[in-house]
Amino acid sequence: MPPTRKRKLDQTASTIHATSPPKRHQAEEFKEVEAALPATPQTLTSDKGMDSDDDFNSVASSMDLGEEMSSSVDFGAGDSDGDVEEYEDDNTGFEATAKDLANKRKAFETDFKVYSPQDIQNQQDGQVAEVANLLEQPPEATAILLRYGRWNKERLIEQYMDNQEELLEKAGLGQDIRRNPPRIETVIGFACDICCEDGQDLESFAMTCGHRFCTDCYRQYLTQKIKDEGEAARIKCPGDRCNKVIDAKSLDLLVPSDLTDRYHVLLMRTYVDDRESLKWCPAPNCVYAVECGVKKRDLLKVVPTVHCECKHAFCFGCTLADHQPCPCALVKKWLKKCADDSETANWISANTKECPKCHSTIEKNGGCNHMTCRKCKNEFCWMCMGLWSEHGTSWYNCSRFEEKSGHDARDAQAKSRQSLERYLHYYNRYANHEQSAKLDKDIFHKTEKKMTLLQSTSGMSWIEVQFLEGASQALQQCRETLKWTYAFAYYLARNNQTEIFEDNQRDLEMAVENLSEMFEKPTDQLAGLKVEMLDKTAYCQKRKVVVLDDTARKLKEGEWDLLLLTPC
Amino acid sequence: MAGMSGKRLQKELAKIQGILPPGISLVSADDLREWQMDLTVPDNSIYPPDEKYRLRFHFSTNYPIEAPEVVFMLLSNPERKIPLHPHIYSNGIICLDLLDKQGWSPVHNVESVCISIQSMLASNTKAERPPGDAEFVRSNRSRPRDINFLYHDPTV
Numbered sequence: 001m002p003p004t005r006k007r008k009l010d011q012t013a014s015t016i017h018a019t020s021p022p023k024r025h026q027a028e029e030f031k032e033v034e035a036a037l038p039a040t041p042q043t044l045t046s047d048k049g050m051d052s053d054d055d056f057n058s059v060a061s062s063m064d065l066g067e068e069m070s071s072s073v074d075f076g077a078g079d080s081d082g083d084v085e086e087y088e089d090d091n092t093g094f095e096a097t098a099k100d101l102a103n104k105r106k107a108f109e110t111d112f113k114v115y116s117p118q119d120i121q122n123q124q125d126g127q128v129a130e131v132a133n134l135l136e137q138p139p140e141a142t143a144i145l146l147r148y149g150r151w152n153k154e155r156l157i158e159q160y161m162d163n164q165e166e167l168l169e170k171a172g173l174g175q176d177i178r179r180n181p182p183r184i185e186t187v188i189g190f191a192c193d194i195c196c197e198d199g200q201d202l203e204s205f206a207m208t209c210g211h212r213f214c215t216d217c218y219r220q221y222l223t224q225k226i227k228d229e230g231e232a233a234r235i236k237c238p239g240d241r242c243n244k245v246i247d248a249k250s251l252d253l254l255v256p257s258d259l260t261d262r263y264h265v266l267l268m269r270t271y272v273d274d275r276e277s278l279k280w281c282p283a284p285n286c287v288y289a290v291e292c293g294v295k296k297r298d299l300l301k302v303v304p305t306v307h308c309e310c311k312h313a314f315c316f317g318c319t320l321a322d323h324q325p326c327p328c329a330l331v332k333k334w335l336k337k338c339a340d341d342s343e344t345a346n347w348i349s350a351n352t353k354e355c356p357k358c359h360s361t362i363e364k365n366g367g368c369n370h371m372t373c374r375k376c377k378n379e380f381c382w383m384c385m386g387l388w389s390e391h392g393t394s395w396y397n398c399s400r401f402e403e404k405s406g407h408d409a410r411d412a413q414a415k416s417r418q419s420l421e422r423y424l425h426y427y428n429r430y431a432n433h434e435q436s437a438k439l440d441k442d443i444f445h446k447t448e449k450k451m452t453l454l455q456s457t458s459g460m461s462w463i464e465v466q467f468l469e470g471a472s473q474a475l476q477q478c479r480e481t482l483k484w485t486y487a488f489a490y491y492l493a494r495n496n497q498t499e500i501f502e503d504n505q506r507d508l509e510m511a512v513e514n515l516s517e518m519f520e521k522p523t524d525q526l527a528g529l530k531v532e533m534l535d536k537t538a539y540c541q542k543r544k545v546v547v548l549d550d551t552a553r554k555l556k557e558g559e560w561d562l563l564l565l566t567p568c
Numbered sequence: 569m570a571g572m573s574g575k576r577l578q579k580e581l582a583k584i585q586g587i588l589p590p591g592i593s594l595v596s597a598d599d600l601r602e603w604q605m606d607l608t609v610p611d612n613s614i615y616p617p618d619e620k621y622r623l624r625f626h627f628s629t630n631y632p633i634e635a636p637e638v639v640f641m642l643l644s645n646p647e648r649k650i651p652l653h654p655h656i657y658s659n660g661i662i663c664l665d666l667l668d669k670q671g672w673s674p675v676h677n678v679e680s681v682c683i684s685i686q687s688m689l690a691s692n693t694k695a696e697r698p699p700g701d702a703e704f705v706r707s708n709r710s711r712p713r714d715i716n717f718l719y720h721d722p723t724v
Contacts, residue, residue: 194632194674195572196579213674217633220572221674224633229669240673 108552110304112292120289124271135160140247145171147233150274172245182250192217211239218254232266282319283312292316299328301556325551326488334487356385426490430483437479443519444472450523458527467530471537478512478540493561508543515540573631580677592682602626609689622648635672637712652695659705661712
């Protein structure tokens with residue numbers, strides 16, 4: 001049986017003709033103008049309760065744009081592709097829109113805010129303090145209530161006002177902690193139900209439920225819960241079926257400080273996990289959390305890429321690495337499709353036939369139409385699949401070509417073949433960019449060495465060779481974007497928009513390949529290519545912005561015809 | 569830590585050797601870490617009144633903070649079967665929330681666990697194994713405490 005062919009890569013890039021000038025479209029023009037205008041520094045506004053539909057229109061420019069600004073100071077003059085000259089006469093409405101540009105955000109950018117663990121703690125404490133004030137409950141108790149209500153303040157307060165007793169009971173609080181502050185006591189006649197110890201000076205502890213255990217057992221119980229089971233928000237009383245939840249104050253009394261530290265770390269985790277608008281950065285060892293107002297239901301309309309302090313760019317919707325412009329649902333489908341063997345089946349049905357007698361799968365790799373099945377020795381015609389013995393005298397030239405059954409079989413096969421070809425077209429390009437990004441990275445590492453060399457041979461300073469790093473990063477990012485444009489395109493039904501999309505995609509691809517090519521130049525030439533390389537880097541970034549902005553805007557407005565129902 | 573489970577088990581054992589509820593008896597506790605208990609089930613036609621079932625308790629050093637591992641044993645001499653119950657697999661593993669992290673309370677003890685299991689059997693109306701028993705018995709390699717049971721049926 002033939003192996004799966006989908007891993008085979010072709011050199012997509014080489015098929016693109018660098019000579020054809022990039023097509024201009026009204027929309028792109030406009031974007032380029034935007035990019036040339038000074039961008040407002042990134043202002044991150046807290047977005048509590050922000051409505052996802054509105055957030056696209058407000059403030060903030062992204063990091064990408066920021067980078068672009070710093071590296072594209074001279075693109076107007078040195079641009080070899082001649083793409084900027086015409087914008088003035090094209091855009092008659094330029095004056096009118098210019099006003100909005102300063103505070104208009106790109107369609108593919110999402111508002112977000114990065115929080116350090118300390119910020120998260122403060123936010124948590126702030127919410128507790130606020131609600132504690134309102135409910136007139138001590139902060140420890142309020143924290144338990146808020147965790148029970150998954151930090152939905154309004155609903156919690158409402159429930160509290162409606163039926164205080166019931167809420168307290170359900171949340172595991174019971175009566176007032178203030179009147180009965182937690183304390184360790186020695187009670188006469190007490191015997192611990194866990195270790196069976198008694199003794200006059202045995203210290204013991206009980207929550208308001210009255211289930212009293214010795215402090216040793218309580219400590220061990222809490223240690224087990226926190227250390228081994230990773231619980232924090234809802235550690236219950238050790239008593240059988242008791243619903244009371246241990247509060248932070250009681251915990252402080254009972255366990256050593258290293259455990260309370262762990263307890264608070266776990267609480268913070270559940271705090272972030274509990275809130276839809278908060279997510280931990282998925283990068284290894286990263287401690288930051290990101291807040292973003294994009295809701296789950298919006299994910300078909302927006303791809304919310306966020307940039308963590310640690311430089312990791314990820315999708316807030318699915319926490320995978322940045323996959324703009326492709327929406328989460330398609331990414332999931334695409335990755336599944338690439339990972340499973342569905343295309344192997346397609347390959348088989350497109351390239352093989354079954355022996356009409358024993359149904360062995362046969363690939364014809366040459367020779368005439370007279371087939372002899374190796375397994376069952378059945379002789380048949382490859383064209384009509386009929387018995388060879390009945391084939392008459394016109395051997396080697398099947399005359400039964402137009403029979404209906406044969407026609408249908410060929411139809412189905414053609415369909416399979418077409419669907420496979422379509423998939424492979426996109427997959428090859430997707431995989432090619434993934435692979436090329438890796439290769440670009442390798443080259444960059446070599447280039448890093450070249451940079452040091454360049455410094456010593458050409459007398460350039462460290463800062464002067466940084467353009468190589470900038471170019472490399474731009475390449476990586478653009479290839480990542482390109483990669484996902486192909487996955488996106490696979491699920492795109494043809495309409496007027498796809499043509500524009502493909503043009504934009506091709507322009508970006510060309511820009512990327514041009515820049516990528518420069519990395520292969522010998523080191524001694526690199527210093528002289530600095531300006532050109534800076535230009536090409538800026539151009540790549542700009543083309544990326546065009547692709548992303550166009551797709552994001554149309555995604556939001558529902559202008560794409562997505563083939564969401566394509567079988568995987 | 570090790571001292572804690574030891575002392576507690578000593579005391580439980582002393583108590584158990586005194587008096588136990590009807591139908592529950594201690595078979596062995598020579599090794600303090602592993603006890604065996606016999607059960608009979610009263611008033612349920614699914615289980616013959618004179619048929620005994622053997623439970624094996626295994627205690628970690630963290631007992632009673634951690635639940636003991638409790639399973640039914642299949643023996644030929646004396647004959648001990650695995651009781652038929654929709655929450656008891658034919659390899660003896662019991663699906664009972666009491667024996668899991670969430671349901672366990674350190675206040676429970678061998679006696680209370682035996683009583684719970686006895687009453688679980690006594691109130692049973694279905695003479696059948698859990699769904700997917702054969703598959704589970706064939707494929708399960710993890711200890712009962714590491715299995716994520718779904719306690720979907722609080723009535724049985």
